[in-house]
Amino acid sequence: MAVKWQGKSLIAVVILLLIVATGIYGMGNTLIRGQVVFGSTDYVPWNLLIVAYVFLALMASGMCMLASASHVLGFKKFDFLGKRAIFLALAVLIPGLLVLAMDLGRLDRAYLFITSPNLQAPMWWMGATYGVYVVLLVVEFVAMHNKNEKVMHYASYLTLAGAIAATSILGGIFAIVVQRPLWYGGATSVFFALSALMTGIACLTIFTYFTYKFINKQLPRKVDEALIDLSKLMGILIGVALGFNAWRLITMFYTGTPDFSLIFNGEYALMYWGGALLLGLIIPLMIIISKRTSVIAVGVSFLVLFGMFFDKFVTVIGGQLAQPYGEMATYTATVTEWLIFVGAMAATVVVYMIGTKIFNLSESTHEEKDKKTTKKKIQPSAI
Numbered sequence: 001m002a003v004k005w006q007g008k009s010l011i012a013v014v015i016l017l018l019i020v021a022t023g024i025y026g027m028g029n030t031l032i033r034g035q036v037v038f039g040s041t042d043y044v045p046w047n048l049l050i051v052a053y054v055f056l057a058l059m060a061s062g063m064c065m066l067a068s069a070s071h072v073l074g075f076k077k078f079d080f081l082g083k084r085a086i087f088l089a090l091a092v093l094i095p096g097l098l099v100l101a102m103d104l105g106r107l108d109r110a111y112l113f114i115t116s117p118n119l120q121a122p123m124w125w126m127g128a129t130y131g132v133y134v135v136l137l138v139v140e141f142v143a144m145h146n147k148n149e150k151v152m153h154y155a156s157y158l159t160l161a162g163a164i165a166a167t168s169i170l171g172g173i174f175a176i177v178v179q180r181p182l183w184y185g186g187a188t189s190v191f192f193a194l195s196a197l198m199t200g201i202a203c204l205t206i207f208t209y210f211t212y213k214f215i216n217k218q219l220p221r222k223v224d225e226a227l228i229d230l231s232k233l234m235g236i237l238i239g240v241a242l243g244f245n246a247w248r249l250i251t252m253f254y255t256g257t258p259d260f261s262l263i264f265n266g267e268y269a270l271m272y273w274g275g276a277l278l279l280g281l282i283i284p285l286m287i288i289i290s291k292r293t294s295v296i297a298v299g300v301s302f303l304v305l306f307g308m309f310f311d312k313f314v315t316v317i318g319g320q321l322a323q324p325y326g327e328m329a330t331y332t333a334t335v336t337e338w339l340i341f342v343g344a345m346a347a348t349v350v351v352y353m354i355g356t357k358i359f360n361l362s363e364s365t366h367e368e369k370d371k372k373t374t375k376k377k378i379q380p381s382a383i
Contacts, residue, residue, distance in 0.1 A: 009214075009353070012353075013350065013353065016346045016349055016350050016353075017346075017350065019342060019343055019346035020343050020346045020347050020350060021343075022339045022342070022343055023339055023340050023341075023342060023343010023344060023346065023347065024343065025339065026102075026335075026336045026337075026339030026340040026343060027098075027102055027340055027343075029336055030102050030336060030340070031102075031107075034105075035103075035105060037334060037336040038103075038334055038336065038337055039331055039332045039333050039334045039337065040331070041329070041331070043320070043321075043323060043329035044317065044320045044321065044329050044330075044331040045320070046103075046316055046317070046320060047103065047317075047331070047333065047337055048313075048317075048333040048337040048338065048341060049099050049100065049102055049103040049337055049340060049341065050100070050103060050316055051309075051312050051313050051316045051317065052096070052099045052340075052341040052344065053096050053097075053099050053100040053103075054170065054312050054316060055096075055199070055308065055309050055312050056092050056093065056095065056096030056099065056344065056345075056348075057093060057096050057097075057130070057166070057167075057170060058167060058170070058192060058195050058196040058199055058200075058308075058312075059092050059196070059199040059200055059202075059203050060088075060089040060090070060092040060093035060096065060200070061089070061163040061164075061166055061167045061193075061196040061200065062163075062195075062196035062197045062198065062199050062200015062201060062203075063085040063086070063088055063089040063092070063200040063201075063203060063204050064085070064086065064089045064137060064159055064160070064162075064163040064200070065160060065163045065164065065196065065197055065200060066078065066081075066085055066197070066200055066201060066204065067081065067082040067083075067085035067086050067089070067156075068140070068156040068157070068159045068160035068163065069160055070082060071152070071153075071156040072156050072157060072160060077222075077225070077226060077229065078226055078229075078230075080222065080223075080226075080362060081204060081208060081226060082144065083141070083144045083145065083359070083360075083361050083362075084204070084207070084208060084211075084361040084362065085200075085204050086137060086140055086141045086144060086159075087141055087352070087355050087359065087361055088203065088204060088207055088348075088352055088355075089137055089200075090134070090137050090138065090141065090351075091348045091351040091352045091355065092203065092348050093130075093134060093137070094134070094351075095344035095345070095347045095348050095351075096344065097130070097134075098344060099340055099341060099344045102340055113127060122169060122172045122173045122176060123173055125169050126166065126169045126170050126172075126173060129162065129165050129166045129169055130166050132162060133159070133162040133163065133165075133166045136155060136158050136159045136162050137159055139151070139155050140152060140155035140156060140158075140159050143155050145359060163196070164193060167189075167192050167193045167196045168189040168190075168192065168193060169189075170192060171188045171189030171190070171191065171192030171193070172188075172189050174188050174315070174316075174319070175187075175188035175189050179324065180259075180319045180320070180322075181252055181255065181257040181259045181260075181319075181322075182248075182252075182259045182263075182314075182315055182318060182319035183315070183319045187244065187247075187248075190244075191241075191244050194237060194240060194241055194244070195241075195308055195311070195312070197237055198234065198237050198238070198241065198304055198308060199304070199305060199308045201230050201233060201234055201237075201301070202234070202300075202301035202302070202304040202305045202308075203301070203305065204230070205227055205230050205231070205297050205298060205301040206298055206301050206302065206305075207352060208223065208226075208227065209223075209227060209294060209297070209298045210298075211356060211361075211362075212362075219294055223294070224293075224294045227294040227297045227298070228292050228293065228294060228297060230297060231288055231292050231296065231297035231300055231301075232288070232292065234284070234288065234297075234300060234301070234304065235284075235285055235288040235289065238281050238284055238285045238288070238304070239285065241281055242277075242281055242282070242285070245276075245277060245281070249264075257322070258322035258328065259318065259319065259321075259322050262318055262321060262322065262328070263314060263318060267318075267321075268314050268317075268318045271310050271313065271314055272310070272311075272314045272318075275306065275307060275310030275311075275314075276307050276308075276310040276311035276314060277307070279303055279306055279307050279310070280303060280304055280306060280307005280308055280310060280311065281304075281307055283303060284300040284303045284304050284307070287299065287300055287303075288300055317331055
């Protein structure tokens with residue numbers, strides 16, 4: 001099926017493809033020259049690409065959780081968002097996995113992941129879970145597109161379980177490292193799941209709003225109401241996230257770890273207090289409390305996405321800086337890392353735009369069933 005672009009859409013696609021091209025250049029540069037093009041060192045082995053992968057993977061899982069949970073629990077108000085959420089989750093997750101692949105080093109040895117599995121390694125379980133999870137997402141989307149209620153019903157349960165499992169295992173990779181106070185503890189996996197829901201809702205809100213605004217100057221009533229309800233849910237999640245951050249700070253204050261000074265008044269203090277907390281949590285919560293409209297929901301979503309990115313940057317990078325013997329390492333992201341990350345995000349938008357042309361992402365997954373039920377109810381009784 002040929003995809004045609006006209007006017008503003010064509011200009012947007014060209015710009016996005018140019019950004020994707022810079023990301024491909026960064027990937028090619030990495031494959032040719034190796035990881036010397038990254039800012040990571042022996043002291044800070046995980047770089048911006050890991051931050052980007054965590055951020056994108058959580059975002060995809062959050063949208064899957066929302067779509068699958070709304071179907072499983074029967075929240076019909078969000079039903080028309082389900083197909084869009086699942087497709088968008090795929091559009092986010094696949095570039096995210098490519099970003100991760102660039103940091104693995106020897107891609108030619110990737111087959112060893114299957115032939116020589118290390119069942120004691122959380123990272124192996126994360127890879128295996130995400131592999132199954134991607135397949136489940138594809139199955140659920142195909143079932144939604146073909147309106148196969150039976151397959152979609154069972155797939156929703158499986159993808160919901162897969163999203164939660166993948167997210168918690170991803171958090172578990174950090175949670176088991178006792179030498180890293182910013183990472184260690186069972187609450188890390190729980191907060192990763194919370195972050196997934198927040199970023200997933202934010203991403204879905206932004207894409208849904210601008211998709212409908214591009215088609216219609218005025219949002220349909222059901223879309224407007226759904227985005228407002230999502231902002232209310234976001235407010236609840238922000239409150240829980242603030243509680244988690246408060247207890248993380250209290251715990252680190254009493255233990256007196258070097259990581260505490262790093263984020264309290266050190267190198268990452270501005271990013272944590274100004275970016276993750278103030279910009280990403282406190283200001284959005286105050287806005288949601290004061291006023292709730294679809295436009296406000298979009299503005300809040302942008303702030304939450306920025307805040308969650310800062311939070312993951314501080315967590316992943318900042319958690320590596322304190323060394324066992326007291327010294328502090330440093331890290332600076334390179335241009336190549338940023339090109340790959342930004343290129344991946346642009347690829348997400350391009351894939352989504354193609355999806356809106358090929359598939360009807362606005363349709364309700366129960367639309368046909370609901371219409372038949374309504375017609376049956378209004379048929380006059382035989383006399």
